[in-house]
Amino acid sequence: MLAQQRRQAILERVRRTGGARVAELVRDLGVSDMTIRRDLEVLANRGLIEKVHGGATATGAGSTEEPGFAAKSMRxxxxxxxxxxxxxxxxxxxxxxxxxxxxxxxxxAHHLVEVPELTVITNSVQVADVFHRAGRSDQTVVLVGGVRTPSDALVGPVAVAAIRSLNVDTLMLGIHGMSPRAGFTTPNLLEAETDRELVAAARQLVVLADHTKWGIVGISTIARLDQAHVVVSDTGLPDEARAELSEHIGELILADPARDREPGRRIPAP
Structure with a gap:
C-alpha cells in the first residue's frame, strides 16, 4: 500500500469512527508504529485530523461533542x-x-430482560423501551423524567430530584470517555449532574466502557477512576490503560469479543 493510500485509509477510519489508535492502525495496516505516527503527523499538519495521545480524533471533535444514539450504536x-x-x-x-x-x-438491557424479579431504574428512553418490549410481569422498570439529550438520556432537575430519593444495589454506568486525570466523563453538563446522582444512589458502581473510550475526555466528570468498584471493558484496551485502571479500581474485567460472541445472537438496531 502506498503512503497516500494508507493515509486515506486512516483518514476514512477516523472520520467514520470519530478516532483511531496508533496500535490499532499498526495492526490493521501492517506497518510500523513510527510509520503510523508519521502519517498522523502529515494528516494533522493538513488540518484533516487532530492528534491526541496514542492516536487521532476527527477534526472538530471536542469535549462537548455528543453524537446521537443511532450513530453511537453503530460503533x-x-x-x-x-x-x-x-x-x-x-x-x-x-x-x-x-x-x-x-x-x-x-x-x-437486552441481556438483563432474562433476569427474574429485577427492579430497573433508568434515565434512558432506549433502555426502558427494551424492557417494555420484553413485557415481563416480574420486572419493574422506573423511567425518570427530564429533558431529552441527543443520546436519548433524560436529564436535568426533574431527573435529579427523582433519583435523589432512590437507593439501588448496583449502577451500570455508560460513559463517553475515561482518563487518569479527568476520570469518567460525558460531553453533556446536565447528563453529568444526573449521572452523579445515580452514582450517589448506588452501593456499587460498575462502569461499562469499550477500549475506544480510553483517553477521551468529555467536558464534565461523572466520577473519579477510584470511585468505580468494577470496570468492564474489552481486550482491545491498551496496556497503559489496564495498568492505570487496575491501580485505581476494585476489579477490571476484559471481555474478549472474538471468544465471547454468542453464536447467532444480534442486538437489534434501535
Missing part, C-alpha cells in the same frame, strides 16, 4: 455486546439495578 457493536454479557453476570435476580443512558447499557 464497536461486537465489543459492546461482549461487555454487556459479562456485566449481566454481575446482576442478581431480585435486585435493584440502575442503568444510565448509553449504547453499551442499552446492549446490557
Amino acid at each position: 464497536q457493536q461486537t465489543e459492546k455486546d461482549a461487555i454487556a454479557r459479562h456485566a449481566a453476570r454481575l446482576v442478581q435476580p431480585g435486585g435493584a439495578v440502575a442503568l444510565s443512558a448509553g449504547t453499551t447499557t442499552w446492549a446490557l
